[in-house]
Amino acid sequence: VTRSxxxxxxxxxxxxxxxxxxxxxxxxxxxxxxxxxxxxxxxxDAVQEALVRCWRDLPRLxxxxxxxxxxxxxxxxxxxxxxxxxxxxxxxxxxxxxxxPDASGALADRDELARVFGRLSIEHRTIVVFHxxxxxxxxxxxxxxxxxxxxxxxxxxxxxxxxxxxxxADARVTTGRVxx
Amino acid sequence: MTTRPDPDRKIAAxxxxxxxxxxxxxxxxxxxxxxxxxxxxxxxxxxxxxxxxSTYTKLAAAAATVLVITxxxxxxxxxxxxxxxxxxxxxxxxxxxxxxxxxxxTGGDVLLPGEFTACxxxxxESKAGTTETEVIPGPDGDLTVERTRGFTWSGSISATxxxxxxxxxxxxxxxxxxxxxxxxxxxxxxxxxxxxxxxRIETAEGAWAGSTVGITLPDGTNEAAxxxxxxxxxxxxxxxxxxxxxxxCFFDFRGFVIExxxxxxxxxxx
Numbered sequence: 248v249t250r251s252x253x254x255x256x257x258x259x260x261x262x263x264x265x266x267x268x269x270x271x272x273x274x275x276x277x278x279x280x281x282x283x284x285x286x287x288x289x290x291x292d293a294v295q296e297a298l299v300r301c302w303r304d305l306p307r308l309x310x311x312x313x314x315x316x317x318x319x320x321x322x323x324x325x326x327x328x329x330x331x332x333x334x335x336x337x338x339x340x341x342x343x344x345x346x347x348p349d350a351s352g353a354l355a356d357r358d359e360l361a362r363v364f365g366r367l368s369i370e371h372r373t374i375v376v377f378h379x380x381x382x383x384x385x386x387x388x389x390x391x392x393x394x395x396x397x398x399x400x401x402x403x404x405x406x407x408x409x410x411x412x413x414x415x416a417d418a419r420v421t422t423g424r425v426x427x
Numbered sequence: 428m429t430t431r432p433d434p435d436r437k438i439a440a441x442x443x444x445x446x447x448x449x450x451x452x453x454x455x456x457x458x459x460x461x462x463x464x465x466x467x468x469x470x471x472x473x474x475x476x477x478x479x480x481s482t483y484t485k486l487a488a489a490a491a492t493v494l495v496i497t498x499x500x501x502x503x504x505x506x507x508x509x510x511x512x513x514x515x516x517x518x519x520x521x522x523x524x525x526x527x528x529x530x531x532x533t534g535g536d537v538l539l540p541g542e543f544t545a546c547x548x549x550x551x552e553s554k555a556g557t558t559e560t561e562v563i564p565g566p567d568g569d570l571t572v573e574r575t576r577g578f579t580w581s582g583s584i585s586a587t588x589x590x591x592x593x594x595x596x597x598x599x600x601x602x603x604x605x606x607x608x609x610x611x612x613x614x615x616x617x618x619x620x621x622x623x624x625x626x627r628i629e630t631a632e633g634a635w636a637g638s639t640v641g642i643t644l645p646d647g648t649n650e651a652a653x654x655x656x657x658x659x660x661x662x663x664x665x666x667x668x669x670x671x672x673x674x675x676c677f678f679d680f681r682g683f684v685i686e687x688x689x690x691x692x693x694x695x696x697x
Contacts, residue, residue: 266462269455277449281446282445282446294450295457295461298458299458303465305467356441357441410434411435414437
């Protein structure tokens with residue numbers, strides 16, 4: 248049975264067919280959610296919510312071949328919603344103090360990327376993941392996320408420059424330490 | 428001197444390192460449990476699938492129930508209708524109603540006098556309509572309008588009241604509106620739609636015909652007016668009010684038969 252056929256069957260209310268789709272999709276969805284949200288529980292909640300919304304609205308999907316792109320869009324919305332919920336929760340809680348970057352070795356780049364990436368907005372992180380991780384062009388990412396191409400390009404430019412700057416800054420620190 | 432790797436490659440490599448291989452098993456299990464408890468929403472196109480009852484529909488159903496209780500209850504007190512849906516003493520030839528033999532889409536509720544439920548399977552398309560898309564530029568961005576006209580389906584219908592078991596015909600016309608440029612994905616998620624459905628049920632004794640209109644809101648909620656079906660043939664002088672309900676069929680609805688002709692004409696004299 249092809250994926251499109253499974254989508255057709257699930258669209259008609261076949262829960263077994265949807266279970267196959269769900270099982271095939273959950274890992275990839277979780278990876279995206281985990282990268283963007285950077286939190287296990289929030290990512291788990293976003294994926295669950297997206298899978299439920301997908302099942303609920305599946306009869307409205309006319310073209311089964313567009314299922315994966317459609318699912319990605321639902322996931323992005325669930326991630327955005329989860330991020331807002333989490334922000335509200337954090338505003339009522341004590342925000343944990345993050346550790347200082349480890350600039351003393353091979354982990355320096357990763358620490359600095361994580362630090363800068365974590366400071367980006369959820370929208371900027373989303374475009375970074377769709378472009379740099381999933382390998383989509385700005386145009387493809389714009390269509391999938393559901394934003395104008397110009398907005399996608401602008402967000403991607405800003406976010407990528409911030410990450411590049413983090414790497415450059417880290418390189419200067421490392422070089423300075425080596426030459427000192 | 429060593430060449431620094433392309434920063435974009437470093438970013439991609441970092442993301443791949445950060446991404447977990449698998450979702451925790453409880454994500455899959457919890458998702459399955461939630462999906463199991465979730466009903467699918469009615470399709471916007473064709474707008475024929477069982478839906479979660481909107482507030483408007485609930486109010487309409489409540490109003491129809493009150494009306495039927497009033498009319499049916501009065502007849503019951505006079506020994507006319509009894510515990511069964513109307514046997515049509517005044518319409519002649521209408522078959523005696525039997526209590527649920529068709530799918531019970533009421534969730535186990537007791538049917539009121541004159542009340543019935545019906546089940547329409549996914550019937551075959553009997554006439555293909557047309558779909559036209561138009562992008563209307565506006566000061567706040569484009570508006571994409573999709574006009575669907577003239578689709579009809581026909582096939583079987585089974586009901587707890589045999590006066591509604593026979594052949595079911597549905598026509599469907601709708602407009603879908605999407606803000607922004609034509610976006611192949613937005614419509615199924617963001618589409619706002621208005622639609623009109625025509626219904627005709629034919630039996631050996633007569634027929635019922637009528638229509639309803641509704642809207643589909645961007646969050647997927649359907650707000651549908653009850654369909655008002657006018658009796659023909661043996662059902663002349665009867666009116667059925669129906670509204671969609673959740674159920675196992677492609678299109679489930681619940682209805683009430685009222686012994687009044689449709690449409691009632693208000694008195695406009697001095």
